[in-house]
Amino acid sequence: MTTPPFLQIEEITKTFPGVVANDKVSFDVAAGEIHALLGENGAGKTTLVSTLYGLHRPDSGRIRLRGKEITLRSSRDAIALGIGMVHQHFMLVQPLTVAENIVLGMRSPREPLLSLGPASQEIERLSRTYGLEVDPAAQVWQLSVGMQQRVEIVKALYRGADLLILDEPTAVLTPQEIHELFNVLRRLKAEGHAVIFISHKLDEVMAISDRVTVLRDGRVVNTVATAGTDKAALARMMVGREVLFQFDKPPAQLGDAVLNVRDLCVMGNRRQMAVRDVSFDLRRGEILGVAGVDGNGQSELVEAIAGLRPAASGQISINGRALAAFQPSDLLDLNVAHIPQDRQRVGLVMDFSVSENLVARLFSLLPFARSGFLQWKAIRENADGRIKEFDIRAPNSEVKARSLSGGNQQKVILARELSRAPDLILASQPTRGLDVGATEFVEGRLLEQRARGAAIIYVSTELEEILSLSDRVMVLHRGEIMGMVRPGEVTEEEMGLMMAGEKRMTAQEKMEARQS
Amino acid sequence: MLETLQQLLWSGDLIYATLRLTTPLLFAALGGLMCERAGVLNIGLEGMMLGGALTAYVVALRMGNPWLGILAALFVGAITGLLFAVVVVTFRANQIVSAVGMNILMLGLTGVALRAAVGLSIGQSPAPTIPIWEIPGLAGLPLIGPVLFAHLPFVYLVFVLAGAMAFIFYRTTWGLAIRAVGENPRAAETVGIDVIRVRYATVVWSGIFAAVGGAILSIGYLNTFQEGLTAGRGFIAFSAIIFGRYTPLGTLLASLLFGFTDALQLRIQAFGVQIPYQFLVVLPYIVTLLALFVAGRSKGPAASGLPYAPGEE
Structure with missing residues (x-):
């Protein structure tokens, strides 16, 4: 008799009013395996792992852990069984310290008194073992997103997780941070942990996983060994049709300058300088990509150009008209289109x-x-x-x-x-959260506008997307331009270093890079 | 006039009255602070105080024992807290609207209950009161003894409770859970904390604390009850939480300030200073307003006032 797999999911079905989120989903995960769950937004990945973590109960189906059937009534049950989860939106309490967040909800050895000293030592031990550097005394709100993710992983390990579920863990990271995360995952795997890695990015799935289960419309399409498949095959399974990875982009037909930005500084919501001394020009028929880790001044830059946020200093002129104090209503006269980042709260x-x-x-x-x-x-x-x-x-x-x-x-x-037929289009993360089909549609429309002669600012945190769509790419880090590059003349590695603020261009290069 | 004021400020009597008047406020404020840190806004403290005040009076009067009155007030406070929790935690009703409703309900209910219990007679019978407890050894000290150590037992208790609450918030797993629930209930839930239970517990405790505050007013100080006896003290307590920046120590200091103002206006009246008494009576309320103005942006817990639905995305 063979030993049963570490985790078996058998015919899990979960419906919400009007939607079947998971339809008889089955797959298994072995100890020491990194198992990817691949699927588009809305394919049911998050619902499935929420079920696995006890956040809601399946309508039918069974979960077996180490061969034994388990019932999860709450996340408390899941934690007790050694299941840990790193949510897509981190579940950390911002004003508390790292140590407080990690021990939160656990019994203290000196119950009911907190015992943060010994806990901090244990946290430091775990950090060393897995290469997850965290400072137990720091308050969470002070940490970068990458560090917060490390806290989440340590939090799960501190609770003795054998199975670690990561929901879209790379969405908020720079390429270097992704690289570090993958090293951590490999170490976890070597220690015999089982890892479920959720993603809709094919490259990452190919790079890190041992096996892949593809979900589409709540159903399992197939489970395959990563070594025996390729990106095209996975994409076909994920979308249900052939997917073009490259689209034909005619060379840019540059016209007059539409937008000139000089020495622009913009204040952020937390009264910090969110955009610092940004200067660039943008011409008709050009797409300027704005790359950077989320929250590095992209939204403030776009909002300033859209007249939604006052500039602290510097100039913005559109079609030669310099405007001191913009009004959102000016956008109409100036023929500027704005596709805001938060489509539900701002766009509609x-x-x-x-x-x-x-x-x-x-x-x-x-x-x-x-x-x-x-x-x-x-x-x-x-x-x-x-x-x-x-x-x-x-x-x-x-x-x-x-x-x-x-x-x-x-x-x-x-x-x-x-x-x-706008002259200038400000597109802030227009494809965020959209599935492959809708993404293709949005990108197609923007390329049409470019061919028509619109000038386009395209903000995205997805490197691949930016590199394939843009004619030029501006990389922002803490509101400063780190580089102005052309796709094809730059590697992802270099882009990553710029996004992390470790490589920047010189003042001379900055001057030269202004013009297209 | 200046001389009178000087005399007033230096009298031990004023300090004595400050402690005495701070106590009911601080009870209510600590209760409110507890559930506020768990994310439940309780501006129903006023109504909860009234309920406690009436219950304590009626029971003490009928049973002839003030301690039974306190016990009954505790019970009624817990029930009011529980009701409020059912409405705002389980049914996720708007916390402000529900609390306003509760305040109006308690104002009416205590008025009706008073008439039902003791009739319409104007000259109400005084209830037996809680006796002063002089702390042996300390009460005999010259000057400070009679000022600091000859109070109702609740006066000493409330200061101990403020310290205990600080300890609970920052040194125990319960306190950590309460703070986490108030800041990010979903994060708390994912690590296995029962958000609903934490909120129920803190709201029930806030009811108990506020009711004791009310009971001290009726059978601690006045020996009687009248409609609207609390006169907005529940709201002042709520302001003390905000002015105190949502910490036990801050709330304690803010309550002391408000208690002091109240004591001061009473003393000025008693000294017969030529200011119409109506101006003096509003003094504590004006100071409360000013305090909130000065406090500026005192940031409460991130999830304050927001109902929580477990298990939903």
């Missing part, structure tokens, strides 16, 4: 209908308003046209924006913003 009014959202910018002008009265007929006709043109999947134009999927919500924004 979720409880307004699709047709209302489609005229959110123009509702006070003819033909949508006449003498101060809304012209519903014109508004609806406009909506019907856009829905067709942008392939928005909505039952009709009067449903609330809230009821649409993420991809279709983004299409509503694109339809509104791009229909006026």
Whole structure:
């Protein structure tokens, strides 16, 4: 008789009102294995691992650990059985220290008194063993995202986790941090831990996993050995059709400068200088990518250009018109389109209908308003046209924006913003959270606009995406330009160093790099 | 006039009255602080105090024993806390609206209950009161003895409790759980803390603390009860939490300031200074407003006032 696999998932089904999130999902994980769960957004990966961590209960199906069937009523049960999880959005309490976060919810040896001293020693021991450097006395809010992730991993190990689940762990990391994370995972594997690694990035799955289970629409497509497959095959399984990794991008047809930014400084929400001395030009027919780890001044830069955030100093001019104090309403006159990062809170009014959202910018002008009265007929006709043109999947134009999927919500924004043939397009993470199909759509539309002669700023944290779409790439670190590079003339390694702030260009290079 | 004021400020009497008037406030404030740190906003302290004050009075009067009155107030405080928890924790109702409702309900209910229990007679019978407890050895000290060590037992108790609460918050696993639940309940849940249970416990305790504060007013100091007896002290207690920056020590100091102001205005009245008494009576409320103004941005726990639904994304 053979020993059973470490973890067996058997026919797990979980439904939420109106959606089957997991449909008879089965796979197994061995001790000392890194098992990737691959799938698009909404394929059911997170639901599945939440079930595994006891956060909700499956409708049917069984979970066996070390051959024995287990029932998980809460995460407490999961922890007690040696299951640890690093959530996509870290589950850390910001004002508490690292040590406090790590012992939180555990019995203290001196119960009910806290015993942080011995705990800190144990944390330091774990840090050394696995190469996870953390300072037990630091408060979490002071730590970088990469460090917070290390705290999460130590937290799971401190609880004696044999099975570690990581939900999209690389989404927030620089390439170097990803590299370090992978080293940690390899060490965990060598120590006999089982690891479930969730991702929708094929390169990472190929690099780190032993086996891959692909999920699509809540079902398992297949489980394969990583060594016996390739990116194309995985992508086919994930999306259900052939996927083009490269699209044809004609060479840029550069026109006049549309945007000039000089010595721009912008304050962030926490009263820190979020953008420092940024200067660049942007011309018609050009896509300028803005790369960097999330939170390094990208949003503040875009918001300043969009007139949503005042510049602390420096100049911005659009089409030769220098503007001291921007008003968001100026965007209309200046013919600037803005695709905001937070599409649900900034881009759309979720409880307004699709047709209302489609005229959110123009509702006070003819033909949508006449003498101060809304012209519903014109508004609806406009909506019907856009829905067709942008392939928005909505039952009709009067449903609330809230009821649409993420991809279709983004299409509503694109339809509104791009229909006026803008001169300048500010696209902030326009593909974040979208599946492969919707991503292709968004990128295709932006390339169309580029061919038409629009100047485009394209902010993304996905390196691959930026490199394939942009004509030039600006790398930001703590609000400063670390480099202005051309895709094809730079390696991902170099980009990573710039994103981490370890490589920067000289003042001379900066001057030269301004112009396209 | 200046001389009178000087005389007033240096009198041990003023310090005595400050401690005496701080005590009910601080009880309520500590209760409020506890559930506030767990993320439940309790501006229902006022109503909870009223409930405790009435219960203690009626039971002490009927049973002829003030300690039974206190015991009954504890019980009623726990029940009110529990009810509030059911509404705002389990049913996730808006915490401010629910608390306002609770305050109005308690104001009416205590008025009706008072008439039902003791009738409509104007001259209410005084209830037996809690006796002063002079701390042996210390109460005899010259000058400070009678000022600091000849109070109701609750006066000493509340200062001990403030210290105990600081210890619990920062030195025990319970306190860590409470702080985590108030800041990030979802994170707390993922490490196996029962968020709902923590919130229930702290809200029930806040009810008990506030009720004791109210009971001290009725059978500790006044020996009677009248409608609206607390006169906004529950709200002042709530302000003390904010002014005290959500820490036990800060809350203690803020309560002392408010208690001092109240004591001061009473003394000024007693000294017969020629200021219309109406101006003096509003003094504590004005100081409360000023304090909140001065406090500026006192940041509460991140999840304060937000209902939590376990297990939902």
